[in-house]
Amino acid sequence: xxxxxxxxxxxxxxxxxxxxxxxxxxxxxxxxxxxxxxxxxxxxxxxxxxxxxxxxxxxxxxxxxxxxxxxxxxxxxxxxxxxxxxxxxxxxxxxxxxxxxxxxxxxx
Amino acid sequence: xxxxxxxxxxxxxxxxxxxxxxxxxxxxxxxxxxxxxxxxxxxxxxxxxxxxxxxxxxxxxxxxxxxxxxxxxxxxxxxxxxxxxxxxxxxxxxxxxxxxxxxxxxxxxxxxxx
Numbered sequence: 001x002x003x004x005x006x007x008x009x010x011x012x013x014x015x016x017x018x019x020x021x022x023x024x025x026x027x028x029x030x031x032x033x034x035x036x037x038x039x040x041x042x043x044x045x046x047x048x049x050x051x052x053x054x055x056x057x058x059x060x061x062x063x064x065x066x067x068x069x070x071x072x073x074x075x076x077x078x079x080x081x082x083x084x085x086x087x088x089x090x091x092x093x094x095x096x097x098x099x100x101x102x103x104x105x106x107x108x
Numbered sequence: 109x110x111x112x113x114x115x116x117x118x119x120x121x122x123x124x125x126x127x128x129x130x131x132x133x134x135x136x137x138x139x140x141x142x143x144x145x146x147x148x149x150x151x152x153x154x155x156x157x158x159x160x161x162x163x164x165x166x167x168x169x170x171x172x173x174x175x176x177x178x179x180x181x182x183x184x185x186x187x188x189x190x191x192x193x194x195x196x197x198x199x200x201x202x203x204x205x206x207x208x209x210x211x212x213x214x215x216x217x218x219x220x221x222x
Contacts, residue, residue: 032208043110043198043213044151089151093207096153096166098143 012105019077021102023090026071030092035064035075038087038101047075047088082106111135114199114214122222126187129217133180133201139163140182141200141211142174151198157182158205186219194221 031052036044063076087101111134142154153166157176176182202209
């Protein structure tokens with residue numbers, strides 16, 4: 001079957017730098033994607049979503065980019081803060097599997 | 109606060125036992141999802157209910173079962189527990205049944221099987 005996957009299991013950045021978290025998907029029929037953030041000891045929280053008719057969507061300090069040609073999503077976090085430290089998951093509408101996620105650690 | 113309530117927060121039990129985890133979805137949400145998360149692992153989708161009916165099934169073991177009641181709360185029953193069942197169990201809810209729905213997660217139930 002096809003699944004959502006992540007390129008990097010861990011990412012460490014300096015406070016104030018920008019972070020980029022990547023996600024690969026293989027189901028070409030997927031047309032809706034969501035990013036979730038899971039802080040330690042908590043359940044995942046919705047961050048931002050994007051539909052396949054868009055290449056880019058911006059939120060507050062976060063931007064999601066979608067490249068349908070290579071089936072790739074990225075989540076960009078601007079001016080990363082310690083509170084951004086968490087595990088980030090991407091999800092697609094044609095797969096209930098979340099993948100292992102990427103653990104983002106922000107160094108002060 | 110997501111609006112999804114899970115009880116209990118923690119559960120410690122022995123192998124071979126049976127437990128029930130409870131989830132109350134956000135007001136107005138008709139779908140409930142159950143996930144299992146082992147240490148440093150991703151979220152494993154178990155099962156989804158929509159308005160009382162089973163809608164989708166993931167890698168849920170035969171020893172596990174779930175249901176959604178008329179008031180839309182859901183219960184996940186885990187029986188003949190094994191050490192490997194120790195994990196965080198999350199419930200999520202969404203308004204609709206389709207996959208294009210943002211899921212709102214509860215804080216989870218941490219199950220420890222000794």
